[in-house]
Amino acid sequence: MKPIDPRLLRYARATRLFMVAVVGLGMVGAALVIAQAMLIAEVVVGAFQHGLSAGELRTPLLLLVAVACGRALVSWLTELAAHRASAAVKSELRGRLLERAVALGPGWLSGQRTGSLVALATRGIDALDDYFSRYLPQLGLAVVVPVAVLARVVTEDWVSAAIIVGTLPLIPIFMVLIGWATQSRMDRQWQLLSRLSGHFLDVVAGLPTLKVFGRAKAQAESIKRITGEYRQATMRTLRIAFISSFALELLATLSVALVAVTIGMRLVHGEMDLYVGLVILVLAPEAYLPLRQVGAQYHAAAEGLAAAEEIFEVLETPVPTAGTAAVPAGASAGALTFEGVTVRYPGRSGDAVHEVSFAVEPGETVALVGPSGAGKSTLLNALLGFVAPAEGRVLVGGVDLAEADLGRWRSQVAWVPQRPHLFAGTIAENVRLARSEADDAAVRQALADAGALEFVDALPQGADTVLGEDGAGLSAGQRQRLALARAFLADRPVLLLDEPTAALDGATEAEVVAAVRRLAVGRTVLLVVHRPALLGVADRVVRLDESAVPMSAAPESAVLAEAGTAQDAPRAESRTERSSAADHPACEAAPAAGNRGLLARVRAMSGPRRGRLALALLLGSLALGSAVGL
Known part of the structure; x- marks a missing residue:
């Protein structure tokens, strides 16, 4: 572990100001340490050697009290700056982590474990508290205080200064050796914690299924085993921490003892003034203290930096190159063309989609049909820019999607996935997702167009009813109609529907089909269809051949909304x-x-x-x- 990871300075601007504050406060603290040693020596020599009374020593005593208060103030200011910097850095890193996850898109997120990402964005970033509140302040003192103390000691006694100079570097050497032994264990400990978080989230999410199939106890044993491994890794790390603290304390104590013995011998033989000896005796432990504290706080900071390594891996993951070409607005944006599109997912042996070519004219409704795994949802994924074709190209309004501004393109698309995500909040807030400025009348009209107004009005607070996690309390059909209402309110020229009637009963399916028929008017629509009811809405049907697509194709459930993915952490x-x-x-x-x-x-x-x-x-x-x- 580097004393200061340069990536923290690059990704978290608050770190730079904090380091300046730490060095400045360290210099003030070093000056106060030297002043305190001189005042203590003056009081002791005056009282015991010169027989001065308390009244005669009033000035140095008052100054000593003032210096002690000054050291307390510097310590408080350092802690205050540390906690403020820590809060700012954590907020900035979380924001950057979320931004990078959104930029990498659902294609990257589908290959990550949600529990591990949750642990990284919460516990991992929170572990940086110790790094900023304990480790970095001590590191600043370790740079400033020993230098200042040595500068003062060398002016009084070069022998003591030589002993300090000779023994002081031993502490950083031991710290480096101990750090090498600790780093791998801390990495192992963090990996086990991430694994435990991911496994626990999977178990909680699938608990009903585990109960039904009688596997709940087996998973509980698995969690117990992983927890035991994490406990053992933690104890091994703590064992090294305790041994290292003992070694550093022993080394510092012996070094101070060497200084004390030489001073004592010279005082006995009258070769040194008592005032000088006392000043050096008080200052010598202060030269070693910051380095000892750095070694002790290293272990508190190690977990945060182990997590920071993974955070920086995410932040440094290359983002797919974004185009800048303008996409035609309005109806002309509805011209969609797939030219020999082939999509391959990383880690898969075959193509998810192989050389698919077709076109959708502006204002046309086209249905994609085919067996499961044929790549229908993958084509929608490619059209949304979530995955890049390995071969071929996708044209929107005559512009190659690889060169287009994806933000502007997505602003013209309304998407209704097979399992729409509803966020914790009111129904109105969920419908306003694409148009936050829409008034209540527009929201009610969108609900009416989607056939959802009747059941929404029947709720206790109507459109202001607060939904639970992922629309808890609503049926699948009600969630689907709210997603359609969201698309109605968005009022965009291109509409993508991914099996909007999946898992619905006949009556609900008929209501959703009627809503889709109303929504498709005047728009370019691309439908993924498994059930025949929606085929009546389509002007044309495109069939994907299963023979061209291997069974190892990416599952349709891998298609994720960016906003839905970004909410995984609070959901967990x-x-x-x-x-x-x-x-x-x-x-x-x-x-x-x-x-x-x-x-x-x-x-x-x-x-x-x-x-x-x-x-x-x-x-x-x-x-x-x-x-x-x-």
């Missing part, structure tokens, strides 16, 4: 919160007798480890005694 959090909320009443209902038996349970659990606990108590007592003796 809310699921976990609901799970925790469900468990909480049981905890509250625990009888009072359970509290009385808590100590007994702790004693029973610690029984096999009593030897280790006794050893820890003994070593702690010895460490305290050694500190008092020194």
Whole structure:
């Protein structure tokens, strides 16, 4: 791990100002340390050697109090700057991570584990707190304080300065050696945490299925096993941290002892003034303290930097080259042409779509039919710019999509996927997704056009009813009609529909088909159809041949909305919160007798480890005694 990762300075601008503040406050702190040592020596020498009274020592005593208050103020300002910088950096990194995920698109996101991304964007970035609040401030002090102390000591006693210069570099050398041993273990610990997060999210999302097929206990055992591996990795890392702290403390203590012994010998023989000896004795530990603290805080910062490595991997993933060519607006944008389009997904042995060619005229409604896995949704993916054709090209309004401005192109497209995503919020907010400025009358008209106004008005708060996660509380047909209402309100010239009647009953399907028929008027429409009811809406049918597409083609469920994907992190959090909320009443209902038996349970659990606990108590007592003796 580098002391300061240059990528943090590049991706998080708040880090630069913070480093300047840390160095500036470190210089002030170093000056106060030297002043404090000189004042302490002056008070001690005046009281014990010259026999001065408290009144005569009032000025140095008051100055000593002021210096102590100044050091406390500098420490508080450093912590304040650290926490503010940490909050700013975390916010900036989360924003950049989300922006890059959106820029990489659903094609990249479909190959990632949602739980790992959630852990990265939450726990991973939060772990940078220790890096900014503990490690970097100590690093700034480690640069400034030893230099300032040495500059003061060398003017008084070159022997002590030589001892400090000779022993001081040993601490960074040991820190580097320990860091090499720690880094791989911290990386392993973070990988296990990401794996645990991803697996836990998968289990929570699929819990009903696991219960039905009797696999819930097996998955619980799997989580228990991964948790055990994470615990062992954490304990191995902590073991190294404790050993390294012991080594650094021992090295610093021996170094200070060398300085103290030489000073004591010269004081006994009258070769050194008491004032000078006291100043050096007070300053010597201060020269080693910042470096010792850097070594101690290294382990607190290591987890955050291990996560930061993965964050930077995402931020440095190349984004597909975006075109700048203007796409014709209005009806002329509805001319869609596929010329020999072949799409291959990474890691797949064959083509998802192979040499598909057809055209859609402006204002025409074309239905894509074919067996599952034939690549119908993949073609919509290519038309939206989520995947790039390996061969051939897609033309929109006569412009090659590879050269077109995708943002402007998507602003002319309304998309209704097979499983539309509804965000946590009101129905009106979900319908306004494409037109946030639309008034209530426009929202009600869109709901009416989509055949959704009747059931929306029947809800307690109408269009202001707050939906749960992913439209919780609504049926599949109701969610589909809200997605159609969203498309009605968007009022865009190109409409893409991916099996909008899938999994609907006959009556609901008829209502959705009627809404699609109204929505298709005056627009260029490309339909993915499995059921025959929607074929009546189409002017023309294009059949995709399964023989040209291997069964290993990308699943249709891999087509994701960018906005839906960007909401995975809060979705995962809310699921976990609901799970925790469900468990909480049981905890509250625990009888009072359970509290009385808590100590007994702790004693029973610690029984096999009593030897280790006794050893820890003994070593702690010895460490305290050694500190008092020194």
